[in-house]
Amino acid sequence: MHPLIEVPALDGLLRRQTPVVLLDVRWHLAGPPGIESYRKGHLPGAVFVDLDRDVAGRPGAAGRHPLPESGDFEAAMRRAGVCADRLVVVYDDADSTAAARLWWSLRYFGHDRVRVLDGGYRAWTEAGHPVTTDDPEVKPGDFIADPGRLPVLDAEGAAALARAGVLLDARSAERFRGEMEPVDPVAGHIPGARNAPTSGNVGVDGRFLPPSLLRERFGKLGATDALDVGAYCGSGVTAAHEILALNLAGIPAALYVGSWSNWVADSAHPVATGDS
Incomplete structure (x- = not known):
């Protein structure tokens, strides 16, 4: 679908x-x-x-x-x-x-x-469609959670992917470079990661770019369907947006759910700054 x-x-x-x-x-x-x-x-x-x-x-x-x-x-x-x-x-x-x-x-x-x-x-x-302030009547659903249906990364897996594949950092360039960090206690990025802010996945109207443009964007960062690809952000929210954009581009990718907030929780993890 x-x-x-x-x-x-x-x-x-x-x-x-x-x-x-x-x-x-x-x-x-x-x-x-x-x-x-x-x-x-x-x-x-x-x-x-x-x-x-x-x-x-x-x-x-x-x-x-x-x-x-x-x-x-x-x-x-x-x-x-x-x-x-x-x-x-x-x-x-x-x-x-x-x-x-x-x-x-x-x-x-x-x-x-x-x-x-x-x-x-x-x-x-x-588009002129109606909205409401009414609370809907909800019939309880029957959904059964069956975890593990999409690939995920932990800190070790993210570090390995940054070395052997392509690990995309979905945060802003300023946060990636370590110039600012408004939320987490340490600024910077995972060594070897490449910066791909999620703001570049959509147009000014908030809609996703066409798949061809997304493929071009990610291709310039080395992310293609021929390599293992993953994404992270500050806490695993905007990185999911990156996963969706990669999906639209035809590039399977794994999510580092814990992301930077998990990475910096362990002081033994190395931190890189700057553009490289």
């Missing part, structure tokens, strides 16, 4: 009353909680999913957004109405940063019918 769905296609499904589970996962690293945006307006029938509470485990040495326990994720998705045989469409404000993490998580835990609304809530409203 193609990982993206456009606004007209989703509107068509909803008009035909095709069974779709809509998940609103708006989330802001800095700013008001996503639930506040949801309460001000959301797609009709959409259920709010909290990225910090429902899509990640408790922060700690494993990272700021580690993988949740299978049972916890299963319970959260069932509360949201997720069923094994029903299409799930996830969205956030616009650029799919949070939506990509939920897309990846559902795929990792075994749901194979998941799509991201390209352009998110902004694209939906700009």
Whole structure:
């Protein structure tokens, strides 16, 4: 199944009353909680999913957004109405940063019918489609979490991939170079990693670039389907966006879920700075 769905296609499904589970996962690293945006307006029938509470485990040495326990994720998705045989469409404000993490998580835990609304809530409203402040009636789902359906990396695997394959750092160039670090206690990057900020995966409208342009972008960094490729970021959220973009480009890739927040939790891990 193609990982993206456009606004007209989703509107068509909803008009035909095709069974779709809509998940609103708006989330802001800095700013008001996503639930506040949801309460001000959301797609009709959409259920709010909290990225910090429902899509990640408790922060700690494993990272700021580690993988949740299978049972916890299963319970959260069932509360949201997720069923094994029903299409799930996830969205956030616009650029799919949070939506990509939920897309990846559902795929990792075994749901194979998941799509991201390209352009998110902004694209939906700009097209003139209705929103609501009503809370939907949710029938509990039957989703069963079956972890391990997508490749992941730990710190050792990320270090090895940086040497023998291509490890992409999805953070901003300033954070990659170690010039600033607004969240984690140490600035810099994993030695051997290559910087590919997720902002370069989308246009100004928040929609993903065409696959040909994404292939060109990643190819310039050495990432092709002929090599082992992985991605990380600060805590495993924007790196999932990188995985989705790589998927669109036809390049399979593994996610270092713990990412930089896990890497720097061990002072024995080396840290690089600068462009190289």
